[in-house]
Amino acid sequence: MRKRTLPQNKSNKRHKRESNSIPWRYGLMTLFFGLILVVGFFLAARQHFSSIEFGMKNSKLRRQIDELESEKRRLILEKEIALSPSEIKKAAKKIGLTTMTASNIEVYRNNGQSGVKSPTDKNAATKPSEKPEAETKPAQPSANKADDKPAKPDKPAKTEKKASDAKKTSDQKEKTQAKTVK
Amino acid sequence: MRRQAKKTKKKNPMQTAFTRFMLIVAFFILWIGGIGVRLVHLQINQHEALRDKALNQRRDQIKSKQLRGTIYDRNNRPLAMSVKVKSLYADPREIEDVEAAAKQVAGVLKVKPNEILKNLKEAKEHGKRFVWLARKLDENAVDKINEELEDRNLRKFDLPRSPGLYWREEQKRSYPYQTLAAQIIGFSNADDIGSAGIEQSQESNLHGAVIKGWQDRDRHGRVYDESDETEEREPPKDVVLTVSHSIQYKVEQALAAGVKSSNSKSGMAVVLDPKTGEILALANYPTFDPNRYTEFSVENYVNRAIHDNYSPGSIFKIVTYSGAVNENLINADAEIHFASKTIDVAGHRFSDHHSRSSMSYKDAMAVSSNVSAIRTALGLGKEKFFEYVQKFGFGKPTGIELPAEANGIVRPPRVWQGDSLASMSIGYEIGVSALQMASAFATIANDGVRVQPRIIKEIRQADGTVFSATEPQPTQVVTAETARDVRSMLRQVVVAGTGKRAQLNGYTSAGKTGTAWKFNAKTKRVDSSKYVSSFIGMAPADNPSVVIAVVMDEPRGGARDGGQVSAPVFREIAEQILPEMNIIPDSNIQQETLTAEQIPSETESLVPPVNENILGWSEAENQVAGEQNSANQTAGTAQTVQPVKEANNGAPLKENKAPVESDKKGVKEKPKPKATAQTSEKPKAETKNKSSGERAKQKT
Numbered sequence: 001m002r003k004r005t006l007p008q009n010k011s012n013k014r015h016k017r018e019s020n021s022i023p024w025r026y027g028l029m030t031l032f033f034g035l036i037l038v039v040g041f042f043l044a045a046r047q048h049f050s051s052i053e054f055g056m057k058n059s060k061l062r063r064q065i066d067e068l069e070s071e072k073r074r075l076i077l078e079k080e081i082a083l084s085p086s087e088i089k090k091a092a093k094k095i096g097l098t099t100m101t102a103s104n105i106e107v108y109r110n111n112g113q114s115g116v117k118s119p120t121d122k123n124a125a126t127k128p129s130e131k132p133e134a135e136t137k138p139a140q141p142s143a144n145k146a147d148d149k150p151a152k153p154d155k156p157a158k159t160e161k162k163a164s165d166a167k168k169t170s171d172q173k174e175k176t177q178a179k180t181v182k
Numbered sequence: 183m184r185r186q187a188k189k190t191k192k193k194n195p196m197q198t199a200f201t202r203f204m205l206i207v208a209f210f211i212l213w214i215g216g217i218g219v220r221l222v223h224l225q226i227n228q229h230e231a232l233r234d235k236a237l238n239q240r241r242d243q244i245k246s247k248q249l250r251g252t253i254y255d256r257n258n259r260p261l262a263m264s265v266k267v268k269s270l271y272a273d274p275r276e277i278e279d280v281e282a283a284a285k286q287v288a289g290v291l292k293v294k295p296n297e298i299l300k301n302l303k304e305a306k307e308h309g310k311r312f313v314w315l316a317r318k319l320d321e322n323a324v325d326k327i328n329e330e331l332e333d334r335n336l337r338k339f340d341l342p343r344s345p346g347l348y349w350r351e352e353q354k355r356s357y358p359y360q361t362l363a364a365q366i367i368g369f370s371n372a373d374d375i376g377s378a379g380i381e382q383s384q385e386s387n388l389h390g391a392v393i394k395g396w397q398d399r400d401r402h403g404r405v406y407d408e409s410d411e412t413e414e415r416e417p418p419k420d421v422v423l424t425v426s427h428s429i430q431y432k433v434e435q436a437l438a439a440g441v442k443s444s445n446s447k448s449g450m451a452v453v454l455d456p457k458t459g460e461i462l463a464l465a466n467y468p469t470f471d472p473n474r475y476t477e478f479s480v481e482n483y484v485n486r487a488i489h490d491n492y493s494p495g496s497i498f499k500i501v502t503y504s505g506a507v508n509e510n511l512i513n514a515d516a517e518i519h520f521a522s523k524t525i526d527v528a529g530h531r532f533s534d535h536h537s538r539s540s541m542s543y544k545d546a547m548a549v550s551s552n553v554s555a556i557r558t559a560l561g562l563g564k565e566k567f568f569e570y571v572q573k574f575g576f577g578k579p580t581g582i583e584l585p586a587e588a589n590g591i592v593r594p595p596r597v598w599q600g601d602s603l604a605s606m607s608i609g610y611e612i613g614v615s616a617l618q619m620a621s622a623f624a625t626i627a628n629d630g631v632r633v634q635p636r637i638i639k640e641i642r643q644a645d646g647t648v649f650s651a652t653e654p655q656p657t658q659v660v661t662a663e664t665a666r667d668v669r670s671m672l673r674q675v676v677v678a679g680t681g682k683r684a685q686l687n688g689y690t691s692a693g694k695t696g697t698a699w700k701f702n703a704k705t706k707r708v709d710s711s712k713y714v715s716s717f718i719g720m721a722p723a724d725n726p727s728v729v730i731a732v733v734m735d736e737p738r739g740g741a742r743d744g745g746q747v748s749a750p751v752f753r754e755i756a757e758q759i760l761p762e763m764n765i766i767p768d769s770n771i772q773q774e775t776l777t778a779e780q781i782p783s784e785t786e787s788l789v790p791p792v793n794e795n796i797l798g799w800s801e802a803e804n805q806v807a808g809e810q811n812s813a814n815q816t817a818g819t820a821q822t823v824q825p826v827k828e829a830n831n832g833a834p835l836k837e838n839k840a841p842v843e844s845d846k847k848g849v850k851e852k853p854k855p856k857a858t859a860q861t862s863e864k865p866k867a868e869t870k871n872k873s874s875g876e877r878a879k880q881k882t
Contacts, residue, residue, distance in 0.1 A: 026203055052406045055398070055406035080358035
């Protein structure tokens with residue numbers, strides 16, 4: 001068996017040493033995949049921590065929604081309490097309004113005059129025929145300063161008086177009847 | 183050789199590298215394989231244990247309760263709603279110095295520390311992990327407690343930052359309108375379980391379920407993940423009532439004023455839409471505040487308008503006349519003749535207040551004639567009368583969606599006594615609720631069509647969609663002509679009869695007064711000193727939009743008649759609610775000051791039946807009594823009156839003075855006892871004593 005040997009003093013530039021090129025390639029590949037792995041871990045970690053962060057934000061927002069919804073309900077309740085008739089009554093009393101009774105009802109007339117009337121006094125409200133009459137007969141202007149007040153028509157005044165007299169008598173009758181019943 | 187070996191070595195660098203690489207790969211494979219095996223072991227074999235361990239470390243179980251459904255009125259105003267509140271509890275195992283903690287907490291809560299200390303000590307000794315310290319605190323109180331209990335050195339994420347103390351979310355039921363419609367709404371107890379009214383009857387719809395959820399926390403206790411509670415269970419539903427809060431308020435105010443002015447024991451009022459059966463208001467007085475229900479008497483919780491039975495008295499004549507008109511036995515304008523003011527039925531004398539020899543049925547209704555009603559009922563007969571009583575809905579619950587509704591007391595004809603038909607025709611020997619009576623009037627108001635009363639308009643889901651809505655079920659009880667005829671009779675009551683005080687400003691009205699003596703359970707007899715005064719009416723009279731029933735229990739003021747006590751309350755209610763309901767005025771009637779002389783009194787014509795003990799007697803006793811009475815009938819008691827088209831097929835009937843048509847038969851007149859000689863001049867008390875004395879004689 002003949003062995004071929006290369007002369008040691010002769011350079012062989014055509015031949016590359018294979019032993020040097022192979023580990024580099026593997027090394028680079030290892031490095032590359034290593035980098036992918038590291039980046040992957042890094043990304044995964046980042047995702048994990050950001051998901052936790054989002055979870056925290058989410059839970060905070062949920063709590064906030066809950067709180068706002070409860071607050072909304074509380075405010076609705078407060079509004080309803082404030083609008084309840086008993087509270088309105090209290091508020092009205094505070095600002096000086098009083099409960100409506102027969103004695104404090106003010107009946108406004110069409111001609112702008114006003115006066116305190118009892119609800120049983122029907123003349124002002126129930127006899128509309130009297131009003132046009134009063135309006136068509138305005139009082140004559142007087143030279144007297146004392147007469148500057150708006151003149152009241154005679155007829156309604158009389159009927160009012162009559163009505164009040166009639167009412168008084170009926171009240172008296174009632175009282176006497178009540179006494180007899182007792 | 184050495185050179186050759188070197189050459190060989192140099193010859194295989196690739197192989198060497200490959201071998202080395204393979205070694206490294208093998209190492210990694212082994213390593214990863216080892217890890218894989220370990221992972222398989224951990225994740226498959228020890229999966230459960232490790233998962234539980236991990237969950238225990240990071241996960242908290244939380245219990246929360248869905249907010250109870252809201253109760254709305256017909257205008258979507260919340261009458262009952264729940265809000266979230268917080269309750270403070272302690273985990274005694276986490277508290278080292280219990281005494282100091284108790285002192286601190288008591289100082290913040292402004293309570294005595296002894297109670298808290300005792301609870302904490304006991305819990306710690308028994309190894310308990312949960313002790314309530316304060317419940318259902320509002321937001322301000324919670325903030326204040328958090329501030330005062332803050333321990334800055336403690337690393338705790340949750341408030342309050344104090345060792346062993348925690349908040350738990352609860353809910354608090356609030357009733358913003360306080361006493362308004364209290365008996366309708368009811369209340370829910372500390373555990374949020376409905377205990378009365380709609381809260382109780384609609385518990386299944388309103389109930390908020392307990393939801394178990396979880397929260398994942400990091401090492402600082404911050405929540406980073408949690409379960410979605412809303413997906414786990416269907417949320418509770420909201421209930422919309424037919425009641426209007428505004429009408430309800432007006433009714434309650436009018437009723438309260440009426441009860442106070444008549445010095446009544448209690449009062450009840452029902453406002454009903456006859457066409458739909460919707461209850462617009464249902465009030466009781468005295469009432470209670472469901473926010474503070476423990477501070478009130480249990481009696482105030484009772485919804486008397488549906489729960490209590492009472493003898494309706496003359497108001498029940500509407501059934502008698504409706505039946506007779508529907509059977510074409512009478513009509514409103516037909517004349518009825520009276521020979522006397524009294525009538526004897528099965529040995530019992532019933533009397534009237536009026537002293538007219540003849541009048542129309544309309545007028546008979548107006549003056550609330552007992553004799554006329556009894557004669558009409560006798561003409562109608564037992565079976566027919568009973569049929570109409572049932573048709574009008576008496577003796578069974580109306581079906582309203584409220585708990586504990588009374589059936590009423592209506593006995594079948596087989597156990598009636600001789601005078602039962604007569605008694606029932608004028609509203610005795612029968613027990614009704616105010617709602618049943620209102621429903622009967624609503625039938626007449628709605629042209630003879632009875633619509634089941636209802637108080638729930640619809641049940642809504644949380645998103646606002648309608649879950650269920652109640653459909654009214656109409657039943658024709660009497661013909662429309664009959665209803666119109668009876669309405670004209672009721673109109674006469676208000677125009678010229680006992681119900682003049684129910685005349686309205688701007689609207690026509692119709693109705694009937696009722697004044698009945700109350701049954702005394704102890705004596706098992708009616709008590710002539712106690713009354714139930716009622717007025718049930720409708721407006722406008724021609725086409726009623728509303729039926730209002732007002733019942734006063736035991737008025738103790740001067741006047742006791744339904745016309746004097748309840749009719750003004752009816753007027754007050756009707757005049758306020760009709761404009762609100764956009765009902766166009768149909769009359770210009772002005773309210774006049776009515777004197778006692780102008781209004782026929784009803785009280786004096788009160789003659790309850792001898793055996794007005796229906797509420798106390800057993801059926802067997804009634805049966806025996808019925809048999810005895812029928813035996814008496816066969817013994818030869820003469821029948822004298824045929825007042826209406828059909829003959830009386832029931833009890834024997836006598837009038838002290840025979841009426842015009844019976845005069846021909848020549849029946850002997852029974853001597854008129856002094857006790858029944860009632861005149862308008864006689865004081866009421868005297869009349870009452872005499873009639874009760876008479877009853878006593880008859881009983882013996």
